[in-house]
Amino acid sequence: MKEVMLDCLGEACPVPLVKTQNKLNELAVGDVLIVQIDHSCAMKNVPEWARKEGHNVEIEEVDDGEWEVVIEKVK
Amino acid sequence: MDFKKINKNKFYINWFKNAWTYVVGAVLLSVFQIVTLATTGNPWGVSGPFANWGAWIYRAIGGNVDKWYYFSSEGAQATLNGGFLNDPGSIRNIGIIFGALMATLLASQFKIKKIKSKKQVVAAVLGGLLMGYGARLGFGCNIGALYSGIASLSLSGWVFGVFLFLGAMVGSKLLVKFFM
Numbered sequence: 001m002k003e004v005m006l007d008c009l010g011e012a013c014p015v016p017l018v019k020t021q022n023k024l025n026e027l028a029v030g031d032v033l034i035v036q037i038d039h040s041c042a043m044k045n046v047p048e049w050a051r052k053e054g055h056n057v058e059i060e061e062v063d064d065g066e067w068e069v070v071i072e073k074v075k
Numbered sequence: 076m077d078f079k080k081i082n083k084n085k086f087y088i089n090w091f092k093n094a095w096t097y098v099v100g101a102v103l104l105s106v107f108q109i110v111t112l113a114t115t116g117n118p119w120g121v122s123g124p125f126a127n128w129g130a131w132i133y134r135a136i137g138g139n140v141d142k143w144y145y146f147s148s149e150g151a152q153a154t155l156n157g158g159f160l161n162d163p164g165s166i167r168n169i170g171i172i173f174g175a176l177m178a179t180l181l182a183s184q185f186k187i188k189k190i191k192s193k194k195q196v197v198a199a200v201l202g203g204l205l206m207g208y209g210a211r212l213g214f215g216c217n218i219g220a221l222y223s224g225i226a227s228l229s230l231s232g233w234v235f236g237v238f239l240f241l242g243a244m245v246g247s248k249l250l251v252k253f254f255m
Binding site: 010011015 | 094179183184185186188189190191195247250251254255
């Protein structure tokens with residue numbers, strides 16, 4: 001059960017989504033991936049994709065225009 | 076009203092904080108492009124006025140665009156001579172920029188993003204040049220040529236759309252290749 005940070009600050013779509021997909025592939029079930037983003041579209045498409053895949057997703061607004069998408073890999 | 080609690084206010088969250096749905100956006104865009112056509116006599120366009128801005132800046136530093144093919148028509152000359160404040164497209168573009176700024180400030184999501192790599196700078200400059208140049212060669216961008224083209228029941232809008240899609244596919248492949 002490890003926790004991995006993925007820095008996507010300053011990256012525009014679809015880079016955060018593709019990076020998240022690649023990173024999540026490397027992780028094991030039960031691991032948590034925290035994606036840092038500051039691109040509002042990524043705040044939509046990253047959680048949307050992760051939920052569709054069946055993972056647990058939470059979004060935290062950490063600062064003005066800055067979010068952390070917390071994804072728990074469940075399968 | 077207690078402003079410290081405003082970020083918990085349902086009205087504030089629905090109207091200012093969360094993104095509006097695609098349907099709401101589509102309906103509003105359609106209504107306003109009809110208003111645009113009715114009041115200015117021209118369909119909505121975005122990149123055309125930017126070319127005029129370039130011409131005005133070039134004139135301001137002593138240049139002359141009168142002989143340029145793009146600006147040689149009577150209509151283009153009239154727009155340039157009429158000035159910034161008499162060009163509906165220019166005013167509208169200013170409105171879009173300030174409206175977008177206002178929306179992001181009201182959602183308290185304004186942030187100046189840091190540039191991560193030189194690659195981003197090169198891609199942004201190259202992309203901007205290609206888009207601007209392409210939009211003028213094609214007499215329109217995704218708004219003037221695609222959106223307003225299709226809204227005017229013109230076949231050219233659909234042709235533009237097909238090639239926009241093909242270009243986006245190539246662009247995505249390049250993006251994944253160079254930025255991942």
